[in-house]
Amino acid sequence: MRPAGPGEPGDQYSGEPGDQLPGEPVDLAVIAVPPAHVATELLELQRIGAARFYTDVASVKVEPLHRAAQLGCDLASYVASHPLAGREKSGPGAARADLFLGRPWALCPTEESDPEARAAVLRLIELCGANAVEVGASDHDRAVAVVSHAPHVAASAVAARLADATDVALGLAGQGVRDVTRIAGSDPGLWLGILSGNAAPVAEVLEAVATDLADAAGALRALAEGDGTATGELTQLLKRGVVGHDRIPGKHGGPASSYAVVQVVIGDRPGQLARLFLVCDEVGVNVEDVRLEHAPGLPLGIAELSVQPDAVPTLTDALRERGWEVP
Structure with missing residues (x-):
């Protein structure tokens, strides 16, 4: 597979919009922009003939695909994808050679997708050492709402409480609060784009979480007032949390091992x-x-x-x- 980029390796392209791309098209162009800009970038790259096939790495799939269809993009040469291997840090200094190794990489072909385009993206996933998971765009967005997008908002909500915390409280902070709030250190602008592109599925998850938290708060208020029977609802939430935690796959996929x-x-x-x-x-x-x-x-x-x-x-x-x- 030839590297994504204009022309032959080493070529530099600094032309204006409307210029033709020098050299032959590459095999696969990877679009790495926020979800709201995927479709417009795809349209421009296809217009100048940048590549034979195209994919993207945005964490939302339905919106970019819908917008690409609206703009008249060639959906045969485009297969949406999403490597689930991000970090809370960004920029060249946060790069890691093993970032994708062994990580799931969602592949979201549509009925219009050319089998050769799908094969090209699969080859990219293989070269990066990731594990391809083929899933529909809607199923993908609902899934990442549960395992990525809503947890980020929840972590941010917990971290936001620390902004006004006393020095005494921060001095008592242990590893638990660091674990819970780690991802809250990510770029807010980037995450606003992600959450906006997957708003409805994320809202559904957060509403369910908010209900659980409201019920827990109610039980704790009752306990504070001397109602010992209120422990049942709180205990059930804690037990459900254990069950959910234990379902997170282990480092090699499948059920988590007990170490x-x-x-x-x-x-x-x-x-x-x-x-x-x-x-x-x-x-x-x-x-x-x-x-x-x-x-x-x-x-x-x-x-x-x-x-x-x-x-x-x-x-x-x-x-x-x-x-x-x-x-």
């Missing part, structure tokens, strides 16, 4: 993580996941290593033998 966590006290100094992982390598223990929790005001923290349960004794003994503090 044991080994906690290790680690100094905030260069090379500490490398030393820690070297021990794991020496004893043949695979680290399935790692999480760091810093100790406020102290030059140390806790590294939580998720490993297979039967590997815990081996790793724990090896760490202690090498001088690591394992609580």
